[in-house]
Amino acid sequence: MVSKVSVEQAHSILQSSQQESEANPLCSLELPVVRHDWNRAEVEALFALPFNDLMYRAQQTHRLFFDPNRIQLSTLLSIKTGACPEDCKYCPQSGHYNTGLEKEKLMAVETVLERAKQAKANGATRFCMGAAWRSPTDKDLSHVIQMIRSIKALGMETCVTLGMLSPEQSRELAAAGLDYYNHNLDTSPEYYGDIITTRTFSDRMDTLANVQEAGINVCCGGILGMGESVRDRASMLRVLANLPEHPGSVPINLLVRVKGTPLGETEELDPLEFIRTIAVARILMPRAHVRLSAGRRQMDELHHTLCFMAGANSLFLGEKLLVTPLPDSDEDMALFDKLGMKREEKEVEPLYYDAAAG
Secondary structure: OOOOOOHHHHHHHHHHHHHHHHOOOOOOOOOOOOOOOOOHHHHHHHHHOOHHHHHHHHHHHHHHHOOOOEEEEEEEEEEEEOOEOOOOOOOOOEOOOOOOOOOEOOOOHHHHHHHHHHHHHOOOOEEEEEEOOOOOOHHHHHHHHHHHHHHHOOOOEEEEEOOOOOHHHHHHHHHOOOOEEEOOOEOOOOOHHHHOOOOOHHHHHHHHHHHHHOOOEEEOOEEEOOOOOHHHHHHHHHHHHOOOOOOOEEEEEEOOOOOOOOOOOOOOOOHHHHHHHHHHHHHHOOOOEEEEOOOHHHOOHHHHHHHHHHOOOEEEOOOEEOOEEOOOHHHHHHHHHHHOOEEOOOOOOOOOOOHHHO
């Protein structure tokens, strides 16, 4: 809980905020207001609500913008693994730490295409590719663009995470038909320097701006359980919710503690704190897909179920999320059946690239 905000204060802050919103003639009384001007007190007040009140509010929001019994499925493949020059304290792919991970060079386009076909056959509508780079070279970017075009021809959405991008690189990816670019904030601006020192929070924000200006949807979230405070979680979500355009997808990761990384012995996060963060993300960004990402192997069925009730409506499916294990896909499908949840069906028109056109 946020210790400086009592339950009574939380309700008072949110009631005052709601009254101000309703006084705005541009606001609809039937739908939650999609805002980009959340203040710190409002977000911290959401975290301080009694659990049932928070879940109820998140469910109300979720049902107004989404079918609560549909879930979007994505698959993420590491197309270039290890030896990353960044020093993110949570990451087994960092070249700064000895985690026993074997580095792998950039995959061939044909190999990636086969994996995308498998993902589509398993129910994924979006195929995501991650490369352990600080930022891509022109040669590497050209290779990735070939992958994007090949996968778009399958009728799948595409997403990549390649590190920092320049405005020109962002425009090149947009021209290739890229649907989403993943670039997580990881944590709050205040706590960022405790987790990463080889790049700044401003570097992250610059890439997000470049991607959005190029017309690419943003996939952006963070990691919980790295020793951050509730105030840090509120601050991170507030930054996301106050972007000029909300991310299309908000991945919420639970730290996977990897031996050899500085966070390998970090204390486990209380599951209810994770679920609270899902609920607040849903309220702040009503139209976004809130995605369960890394750390799902550590969550049981009840943990997953409460996340869905809090507003999570997307997850990564497959054997691994980059280099960390995920639950077996059959287990996921069995849980969906128990809960009466169905896969989100998305019609994606295959995009064919005419090589002769340049």
